[in-house]
Amino acid sequence: MTMKMKARGTSDGSCLACVACSVWLMLFTSQADAADTEMVFPRSEWAKADPNSQNIDARKLQTAVDHLRAHAPRDGINELLIVRLGLDETGKDGFKIDDATYAAFLRKIGEAVVADRHATPERMTLIDVKTTPLYARIKKSIDAVRAIDTHDHLRAFDEIPDRVGTPQGRGMTLYSVWSHSYLRRTTHISPWPADGAFDTWWKMAHDDFDDARATSFYRYLLPAFRDLYGVDFDTITADEARDLNRRIFENYRNDDWLRNVITERANIELMFIDPYWYRLQFAREYRFSVPVLNVTTIIGAVHKDRLQTDRDSLFAYAARKGLSTDTFEDFLKAVEALFTDAVAADAVCLKSTQAYQRTLDYATVTKEKAAAVYGKRADATSDEQQKLFEDFMFWHICKLSAKHDLPFQVHTGDARIQGSNPMLLVDVIEANPQTKFILFHGGYPWVGETGAIAMKHRNVWIDSCWLPTLSYTMAKRAYQEWLEVAPSDRIMWGADTVDAEGIYAATEFTRQCLAEALAEKVLRGELREEHAERIASQVMRDNALKLFPKLKRMLWRSHKEN
Numbered sequence: 001m002t003m004k005m006k007a008r009g010t011s012d013g014s015c016l017a018c019v020a021c022s023v024w025l026m027l028f029t030s031q032a033d034a035a036d037t038e039m040v041f042p043r044s045e046w047a048k049a050d051p052n053s054q055n056i057d058a059r060k061l062q063t064a065v066d067h068l069r070a071h072a073p074r075d076g077i078n079e080l081l082i083v084r085l086g087l088d089e090t091g092k093d094g095f096k097i098d099d100a101t102y103a104a105f106l107r108k109i110g111e112a113v114v115a116d117r118h119a120t121p122e123r124m125t126l127i128d129v130k131t132t133p134l135y136a137r138i139k140k141s142i143d144a145v146r147a148i149d150t151h152d153h154l155r156a157f158d159e160i161p162d163r164v165g166t167p168q169g170r171g172m173t174l175y176s177v178w179s180h181s182y183l184r185r186t187t188h189i190s191p192w193p194a195d196g197a198f199d200t201w202w203k204m205a206h207d208d209f210d211d212a213r214a215t216s217f218y219r220y221l222l223p224a225f226r227d228l229y230g231v232d233f234d235t236i237t238a239d240e241a242r243d244l245n246r247r248i249f250e251n252y253r254n255d256d257w258l259r260n261v262i263t264e265r266a267n268i269e270l271m272f273i274d275p276y277w278y279r280l281q282f283a284r285e286y287r288f289s290v291p292v293l294n295v296t297t298i299i300g301a302v303h304k305d306r307l308q309t310d311r312d313s314l315f316a317y318a319a320r321k322g323l324s325t326d327t328f329e330d331f332l333k334a335v336e337a338l339f340t341d342a343v344a345a346d347a348v349c350l351k352s353t354q355a356y357q358r359t360l361d362y363a364t365v366t367k368e369k370a371a372a373v374y375g376k377r378a379d380a381t382s383d384e385q386q387k388l389f390e391d392f393m394f395w396h397i398c399k400l401s402a403k404h405d406l407p408f409q410v411h412t413g414d415a416r417i418q419g420s421n422p423m424l425l426v427d428v429i430e431a432n433p434q435t436k437f438i439l440f441h442g443g444y445p446w447v448g449e450t451g452a453i454a455m456k457h458r459n460v461w462i463d464s465c466w467l468p469t470l471s472y473t474m475a476k477r478a479y480q481e482w483l484e485v486a487p488s489d490r491i492m493w494g495a496d497t498v499d500a501e502g503i504y505a506a507t508e509f510t511r512q513c514l515a516e517a518l519a520e521k522v523l524r525g526e527l528r529e530e531h532a533e534r535i536a537s538q539v540m541r542d543n544a545l546k547l548f549p550k551l552k553r554m555l556w557r558s559h560k561e562n
């Protein structure tokens, strides 16, 4: 009996590292001891040794092997791999092993399992799929996709928010990046101090992250610090933080950094920009910008006193165009004019974020009833009347969406979590088969419901934008579930953030999540690797090109690069 220590299985379909057919024996000793013997693991090569040289009773081992052989399942045992991790300092078997060595050991097992393509969920619990060569290949292919980001909030460079005063002048800081990150939703970030000094801020802020370490709202941003700045934020020191802050400040002296990070590092070719700070305009600030018509404020526009700024006001828009809004009919004509302008300005879709204000339960309401509410001031409109008007307008906009071929991105799930379950939209979806509905954020936390809606209705797409940032684990599960219940051409993604660091980080987080979801499916034998890579390209790019054919005109990378 020889102890085999090797990393790969045989190629004849034998099953190395398969729990059902072979066994792992793990014996532990210290690395110091290993250096004096035949053992080479965890160095680069695996070695063979006989039991006696490892202080193992060959007779007992043979008994154990015979027992296994006698109880082997029908396909038998092809190969028995016995892995020895070492002895402790006293030369006795023990479990003294450092984390790095153990991680390296698991990686070896992962490689062996992948090499044999016999992964089962039980075996997968032992393996971090991200340590496998399969994951590395899928991730590499996802990274190479020139992404189309179907949802983001990037403003013109000078308007990027949360710049603060510093001794060097006004600019972006480490505080700015965290301040407009999603972490703010669950965690207090200390305000920028009056003296504008980074050290004053860091003294207060460095504890802010303590309770957030495991949250996706914290972790999604880490790839930006790691990849763009070479800093591990989990273990950052005061000196590293000060230097990081300085570099962020320098990077925003002009817009070169922003453009480079988005197009080169994040590898984004086109980005849909939802301009919630100035809804009724279609400016293209960047070469990669794709305009979106945000209809949220139009849906509720009973009277101009409902609008906080002229930027979001259809009444102001109509006035600029010389159009009347005296009657409800006039108003609807102005809406139609806006849609025509949007199409002419290359807007490719509509977006509603009403889930932040109200339920997604849109009842069918007659035009007469909506007209009766139109023009009433806020103080003369009951909540019920307001809802009636909005219900009518939402249905009306669904019809305009089909008429102008502007697919409708609808925020579903986490905003208000009361009334944002995407199931509330099913009647509208069913009654408007010509309207292409895009359910945003995978309907988090109702990702299963969202998949079911896409399964039942061909006019539904799912946008996973923001979902990995909300919960990485749920996003991974969602990608796997959705691919099981709906065709793979119905899923998209978006970074959904506001600056270079956020966009890079959310993009990388999404690519990683998708790669992990797909690699697990391949490992379990549920998907072939080449099909996984095709799906990855669909989610990151191709599905958007198919759903929004106008995008083809906006592609700007050279054909060869594409």
Ligand SMILES: [Zn+2]
Binding pocket: 151, 152, 153, 274, 496
């Ligand atoms: Zn958004």
